[in-house]
Structures are given as structure tokens and as C-alpha cells.
Amino acid sequence: MDMKRHYYEDIQIFQKPVHVFWFVILLIGLVILPLVTRNYTMSLVNFIAINVIVTLGLNLLVGYTGQISLGHAGFVAIGAYATVLLMQHLGLNFFPALVLAGFVAAGFGFLLGLPALRLEGPYLAIATLGFGMAVTQIIGRSTFFGGRMGLKVPKINIAGITLSSDKELYIVIISITVLMAFAMRNLTRSRVGRALIAIRESDIAAETLGVNLAWYKTLSFAVSAFYAGVAGGLLAIIFGYINPSIFDFVMSILFLAMVVVGGAGAILGSILGGIVVTFLDLKLNAVTSMPLIGDLLREISTRWMSVSGLPNFRSVLFGILLILFVVFEPHGLYGIWLRIKKYWKTWPF
Amino acid sequence: MFSQLIINGISSGSLYALVALAMVIIYKASEVPNFAQGEMATLSVFVAWHFVNAQFLPFYQAVAAALLFAFAVGVLFEFTVLRRAEKPSILELIVMTLGLQMFIYGIIGWKWGAEQKTFSLPIAEDSVVQLGPVVIGWLNIITIVTSLLCVLLLYLFFTHTKLGTAMRAVQMNSTAARINGIRVHRIMSLTWGLSAVIGTIAGILFAPVSPLDPQLMWDPLLKGFAAGVLGGMTSPFGAVLGGYILGIIENLFGAYISLEFKSVVAFALIVLVLWFKPSGLFSRHYERKV
Amino acid sequence: MNDFFTVTGLTRTFGGVVAIDALDFAQKKGSIFSIIGPNGAGKTTLFNCISGIYRPDSGEICFQGRRIDGLKPDAIARHGIARTFQNLELFFRMTTMENLMLGRHIHMRTNIWHGLTMFHKNSTAAREEAEHREKVEHIIDLLDLQSARDVPVGALPYGRQKLVELGRALALEPSLLLLDEPSAGMTSDERQDLFFWIKDIQQELGVSILMIEHNMQMVMDISDRVLAIDFGKKLVEGTPEEVAAHPEVIKAYLGED
Ligand SMILES: Nc1ncnc2c1ncn2[C@@H]1O[C@H](COP(=O)(O)OP(=O)(O)O)[C@@H](O)[C@H]1O
Ligand SMILES: [Mg+2]
Numbered sequence: 001m002d003m004k005r006h007y008y009e010d011i012q013i014f015q016k017p018v019h020v021f022w023f024v025i026l027l028i029g030l031v032i033l034p035l036v037t038r039n040y041t042m043s044l045v046n047f048i049a050i051n052v053i054v055t056l057g058l059n060l061l062v063g064y065t066g067q068i069s070l071g072h073a074g075f076v077a078i079g080a081y082a083t084v085l086l087m088q089h090l091g092l093n094f095f096p097a098l099v100l101a102g103f104v105a106a107g108f109g110f111l112l113g114l115p116a117l118r119l120e121g122p123y124l125a126i127a128t129l130g131f132g133m134a135v136t137q138i139i140g141r142s143t144f145f146g147g148r149m150g151l152k153v154p155k156i157n158i159a160g161i162t163l164s165s166d167k168e169l170y171i172v173i174i175s176i177t178v179l180m181a182f183a184m185r186n187l188t189r190s191r192v193g194r195a196l197i198a199i200r201e202s203d204i205a206a207e208t209l210g211v212n213l214a215w216y217k218t219l220s221f222a223v224s225a226f227y228a229g230v231a232g233g234l235l236a237i238i239f240g241y242i243n244p245s246i247f248d249f250v251m252s253i254l255f256l257a258m259v260v261v262g263g264a265g266a267i268l269g270s271i272l273g274g275i276v277v278t279f280l281d282l283k284l285n286a287v288t289s290m291p292l293i294g295d296l297l298r299e300i301s302t303r304w305m306s307v308s309g310l311p312n313f314r315s316v317l318f319g320i321l322l323i324l325f326v327v328f329e330p331h332g333l334y335g336i337w338l339r340i341k342k343y344w345k346t347w348p349f
Numbered sequence: 350m351f352s353q354l355i356i357n358g359i360s361s362g363s364l365y366a367l368v369a370l371a372m373v374i375i376y377k378a379s380e381v382p383n384f385a386q387g388e389m390a391t392l393s394v395f396v397a398w399h400f401v402n403a404q405f406l407p408f409y410q411a412v413a414a415a416l417l418f419a420f421a422v423g424v425l426f427e428f429t430v431l432r433r434a435e436k437p438s439i440l441e442l443i444v445m446t447l448g449l450q451m452f453i454y455g456i457i458g459w460k461w462g463a464e465q466k467t468f469s470l471p472i473a474e475d476s477v478v479q480l481g482p483v484v485i486g487w488l489n490i491i492t493i494v495t496s497l498l499c500v501l502l503l504y505l506f507f508t509h510t511k512l513g514t515a516m517r518a519v520q521m522n523s524t525a526a527r528i529n530g531i532r533v534h535r536i537m538s539l540t541w542g543l544s545a546v547i548g549t550i551a552g553i554l555f556a557p558v559s560p561l562d563p564q565l566m567w568d569p570l571l572k573g574f575a576a577g578v579l580g581g582m583t584s585p586f587g588a589v590l591g592g593y594i595l596g597i598i599e600n601l602f603g604a605y606i607s608l609e610f611k612s613v614v615a616f617a618l619i620v621l622v623l624w625f626k627p628s629g630l631f632s633r634h635y636e637r638k639v
Numbered sequence: 640m641n642d643f644f645t646v647t648g649l650t651r652t653f654g655g656v657v658a659i660d661a662l663d664f665a666q667k668k669g670s671i672f673s674i675i676g677p678n679g680a681g682k683t684t685l686f687n688c689i690s691g692i693y694r695p696d697s698g699e700i701c702f703q704g705r706r707i708d709g710l711k712p713d714a715i716a717r718h719g720i721a722r723t724f725q726n727l728e729l730f731f732r733m734t735t736m737e738n739l740m741l742g743r744h745i746h747m748r749t750n751i752w753h754g755l756t757m758f759h760k761n762s763t764a765a766r767e768e769a770e771h772r773e774k775v776e777h778i779i780d781l782l783d784l785q786s787a788r789d790v791p792v793g794a795l796p797y798g799r800q801k802l803v804e805l806g807r808a809l810a811l812e813p814s815l816l817l818l819d820e821p822s823a824g825m826t827s828d829e830r831q832d833l834f835f836w837i838k839d840i841q842q843e844l845g846v847s848i849l850m851i852e853h854n855m856q857m858v859m860d861i862s863d864r865v866l867a868i869d870f871g872k873k874l875v876e877g878t879p880e881e882v883a884a885h886p887e888v889i890k891a892y893l894g895e896d
Pocket of ligand 2: 682683684725
């Protein structure tokens, strides 16, 4: 063994050269993607990337810190509205508005985190649920926020160029996503992330080692909300129009599904979950036009259920997915990925 | 005016009390807030509606069938899902009930579509009783009496029957119960079934005053939750009382302060109570032993 | 008297149960002080009061001249008191290294911003991280835990898990170390090693040790002073010989041999 090992090796982002290789491949892929795809596909990719950002943040809270939030759509809403209003009323440029909106959401996260300190499991679930509902209720009832009708999102321009096509937006969104994914990876392997994981594993032990529970739990809420807020700002841009009904309870549950399906407590899990669940969700909107499955579902619908209610199949499937993953694969897709990797390593022996 | 508001409060409070009670008996046994409580009830109400609407069964038989159905759903969920999970954390338990919630919600929408239906009790819609200055609708009377009856029956069940005692034993300490020869899993299943039945009774009482759609129980569920939290989630007595308190406060708030934000009262109340007493009004604070 | 560590009139009840009843004792700096007593005597409750997990009903706990009773556990940790738990409270899904790194928590400065921006080897957080990992490595060497270094502690045998907990507490560089039944559940070989390590920790690292222990052999051999309690009250306090000579203690421990 080499005597002067450098301990940073233990935690560096890329543990092996082959990881760097794959990352470069991924980057190249992300760069050429807009060159080879249609605008529609780009809008899909943008939406996925934004959901990945939310999932990264929610996973910090749920997967790493072991808290729960059933109201993350509320933070996304706050980020979206804050971005738009800051641009409209204060005349801020897009980037400052986005960052500031992230901090506004983080502020609310911090506030929600305060009572959350004293609350555990079920109480926290209910408090966050109530928070999510309260946000959309208040937005919906206030003319300043455009009420139920919502707000139109101004066009954004960066360095004098107005971004309008999905491909142009893609550049902005994917850069932010990659940056935020790395930042989260950094955080989770640092002193702060370690303290959060420790809280999840045993809050009492963490406390007796000097971890200030109050501070770290609220911090986790705040960072998580920051991610959701930034994602909200980006969401506003790609939607071009926001109203409170977008940010409903189902949205919060979908985010939770992304964490659970992807893998709680893993960055790669957040990314996988964000991609797979969003993709599924979008595909399910047009489930009847899918070959085979579409026909089958129509058949079932006419025979036992109802054709007009078929869009609800989406909820049915997500419900089943949530249950199946928790029961059979609590580590989510990330867990499956780890097993595949292990299998390949020993292959073909 | 005031006494009228109180009566209305007690009436809606009765529903919250039932939902909270359903929630609490599961919470005590499985340590999970059942987010699917509302959907389980809604589905059962739809089943009753289906039977009545298809003229398949008369009203009371349809309701009985729906209660039976609810019981089966509760038992089945415990048996097919909860029991399969390996040492689930609280988080995982919550996610499972959320999964069930989405699943049932989807099934209801898929089967019966989104258009609203009506489900009413076989009584004249607006028949009322005049009691001095207070006017009480028959529906309110039925609601209040039924829920009081349920609470009473449950009390007798838990204190005077073997099964009820076993359920309480499991709620208190499942390991000790197992050692004493109680079939904990079976009791757990039955508890889920019982809870679903109570929730469905609330649903049937609530359906006449609300359009029957997949979201029927969302509001009562949240309020029931709030009531349960007020009462401490581990105390059936507290849950029922919490339900009545919430119903009354909510009605007074709606009348005197703001009708717009009436629905937010529940959460404001939760936040206030939990702020001062993090374990709810009627439950003892628990310190984890290390 | 001495002002290193003193407990005066400490009382803590649970409902009707008086777990600790007006307990007094004082420990000298650099000494090993053992607490013995039957199960349910209130020993762990005493530790929980000292480390701030439980708030005492009344009484005082002073450490190095300062009142620490009523403080939060994390504040008490920053005063330099670390502990182990009777029924392991490890971070089971973290590796041994990561567990021990939590012991370094109070000595590190990395904040949220440093953490988020730990992009390369020379960032503030990374340098601090490397520095403290090196310190932890020494503890891993000391306790012979190299083979467990990168293993999630949930996968380790019980005896090693107890060592990881000891290492974690040591990593905090405490002035006072609380050990709650450190040798319980260990094989006799493991116990032998532990015996020497505890001596080393006291003599070479200069850490004062307050220890709850049922193994009388170990208590007699390494303690400077011993306190026997029952029903939360002091039975007798003194040198190991004095305590061993007390009739109640003989009845409880030695008489059964
Ligand atoms: N969190 C708690 N809640 C209720 N009673 C407790 C708690 N912790 C300890 N006790 C009670 O205090 C008494 C002393 O327990 P403990 O300090 O664990 O004893 P020891 O460590 O000496 O075996 C016991 O009767 C125990 O039941
Ligand atoms: Mg003990």
C-alpha cells in the first residue's frame, strides 16, 4: 500500500478513470442531442431535466435526511411565481430572477422546516401536505398572483438573445441541471451531507456527536426547496403560462414517486427516477395511441370500465408502481442498476 | 344564529370524528397515517351508488354490501401489500398508502368517469326539525346520531369483546401481543378492514351533501387528519373530540371571520396545536429509549 | 473538591418511576470511573442526562467548571463529552470510515456552500475532508479496524460494531468519554483487547473515562473509583477494593460466583 495516500481519493466524484470516460460520453451526448432531434423531443427532454432537478432536491430531504414532504409542488409553485413576478415587477433578468426565486423558495423551506423539527413521520407528512395545499389556495385567491387564471410568463432573453425555441431553452436548462446535479453530489459527500445521512440513520447518535438537529433539518428543507424553486422557474419558462392548478397534490406525489422509483438516498437514483417517471407520465397521457397496450386498455375499458375514464389509468399505474417498488425494490432503479453492475463485473463467470 | 352554527359544526364534526377514528385505529396498530383512507371510502360509496343506480339492490342492502366491500378492501390491502414489505420504515409505509390512494383514485375515475353523480339517502332532501330557535336538517340529525352510535359501538367492541381486546393489545405492543399468542397479522388485517368500514360510513353520510366524484373524500380526509392530529393520533377519544372541535371552530370561523379561508382553518389549527404540544392534545409525549 | 466533572443532587423521573434519585458523585481528571448496579438501576438514564438526551428534573451537572445540564446534546458534545450506547446507535448504512468521520463533525468547518462547491481536490471542503480522514485513519489503525474501513457497519459482526462506536466517540477527541456497557456481548478475546484499549485511551490520549460495566473483573482491574447504584440511589462509592467489600455489592455480584 502506498504510504502517502491522498484521502480525497475516498470521496472524489469519479472513483475510476472509466467513470470520467462515461461522463465525457454523456456530455457529448447531451451536446449533440439537440442537433439530431426534433423540437418536440427537446421539449420532452427539457421537462424531464426540470423534474430531475426537483427530484435531486426532494431526495436530499427524503432519501438522505429521512424526512418527508408531500407538498413539494408548493415549492415549485413558489419558484415559478417568484421568477415570473420578479421579472415582471422588478424588471430583473432571467438568471437573477431564477436564483432569487430559488432563495425565496428556500426561505419558505426554512420556515416549513421550523415546525418540522418537532414533528415526526405522520405529523410532518400532514404539515407538508397542508403547506402544499395552502400555497396553491392562496395563489388561487389572490389577484396579485393572477388568481385561478394564472400568469403569462414573459419571454426571456439572455445577453440580448431572446430564447424561444425548445432547443435554445434546452441549452440553459440542461446546463443548470448538470451543474445542480454535481453540486448535490458534492454536498452529499461533504461534512454537511454526512450529517444529514447520520440524522436519517440515528438522530440521537448524530446529536451526541455535535450535529445540531434543528439547523441541519431546516437546512435540508431549505436546500430541497431551493432546488424545487429553481425547477419551478424553469418550468414557468417552458410552460409559458402558469396557474395554481398545475401544482397540485398529484404533482407532489409524482415527485415522491420519482424519488422512490429512482432510489432514495442516491444521486443516480434521482436522475433515473426523474427520467423514467416523467417519461412514463408523458407517455401515459397518450396511452391509447400506443400499439398493443393501447388496444388492450381500450378493450378493458369498454368491457369493464369506461372509455371516458381511461386517462385515469395513469393514476392506477403510478399507484401500483409506488407499491411494487417499496415492497420489492426499496432501493429503486438505482438498486437494480447496482445489481446489474455487479453481474457484469463477474460476467461471464 | 350561534346555536345554529354550533349544531352545523357538530354535524360536520361528526364526519371528521369518524374519519379521524378510522385513521387512529390504523395508526395505533401500524404506525402509519393511512392516506388511502379517503379513497377506500369513496370507492365503497361508489359501489353502493352502483348497486342502487343499476337497481340491483335497494338502498339499505346496497349500503350493507358497500360496507362489506370496504371491509374486504382493507383486509386485502393489509394482506397483499403491507405484509409483504420487509421491515418497512415509516416513510415506506406512508408511500405504500399513497400508492394505494393513487391506485384506487385511478380505478374510480376509470370505472365511473369524471362526471359527477349524486348519491342521496332515502329521505326528503330538505325536511327539517324545529327545535326552539334552531333548525336541524334530518340529514344532520342522521349524521350526528349515526356517528355517535358508531363511536359507542366501537367503544363497546374494544372494551367488551375478545376481538376488540386483541386489537387493543396489538395496538399497544405487537411483540407482547404475539408472545401472548395473539395472531398479530390476522388482527392487523381485521383492523384495516374495520377502519375501512368506519371510513365508509363517514363517506355515505357525506355523499348526500357533496357531488359524488373521485375526490369525494379529499376534504373530509384532510379534516379527519387534522382532527386526529389535534387529538394526538393515538387516542380514539381525542380523535373524536378533535373532530367535533374542528367542526365547530371551522363553522364559527366561516361565519364570523372569513368564508373564503374556512378550509385553511384546519391546518392553522394543526400548526398551532403542534407548535405548543408536538404530540397533539391528548397524547403523552414519547421519549425514545436508547 | 475537584471541578473536572461533578454531578450533584441529580434526579430524573419517568411518570411515577424515579430512575435517578438525588445522585451525587465527582470524577477526577484523567481517571477511569466505573458505575455498577443491577439492570434498571438508572445507569443509562444517568448517561442520557449527562449527554443531554434527557433533561434532568433537578440537580446539577458541571463539566470543567461549567453547568451543562439542560443543554442540547450537540452543545454538550462541543464541550468535549462523547459517548457510546448500550444498544448500538450506529449509522448502519454508512461505512466505518464515514461513521468515524461524524466524530470529526465538531472539528470541521465545511458549511453548505463549501459542500455544494466541492468540485475539486483543492477546494476548501476537499482539503479539510482529506485532513480529517487522515486523523480518522489513525483511530482505525489504533482499534484494528482496517478490514472494516469501507464496509457498511450494518454488515459487521457485533463485536466490531461496538468498536466502531468506540472509535466514533474517540474521533471527537473528547475530554470525557462515556462508555455504556462497552464489553457487553463481546467474546472474551475481544474483551481482552478492549481492556487494553481502554487503558491506552486513558493513559496515552489522556481521556477521562466514565464507564458503566457489568464485568466485575474488568471494573476491578482498571477503575480508579467505582460507584454502585441501585434504584437510582448511591449505594456506595470508593476505590474498587472498598466497593467490592460492601455487603450489598457482594450479595449482588460476588456472592453468586
Ligand atoms: N424513556 C423512558 N421512558 C420511561 N421509562 C424509562 C425511560 N428510560 C428509562 N426508563 C426507566 O428508568 C429506569 C432505569 O432505566 P435504565 O437507566 O435504562 O437502567 P440501567 O441502564 O441501569 O439498566 C427503568 O425503570 C426504566 O424503565
Ligand atoms: Mg442500561
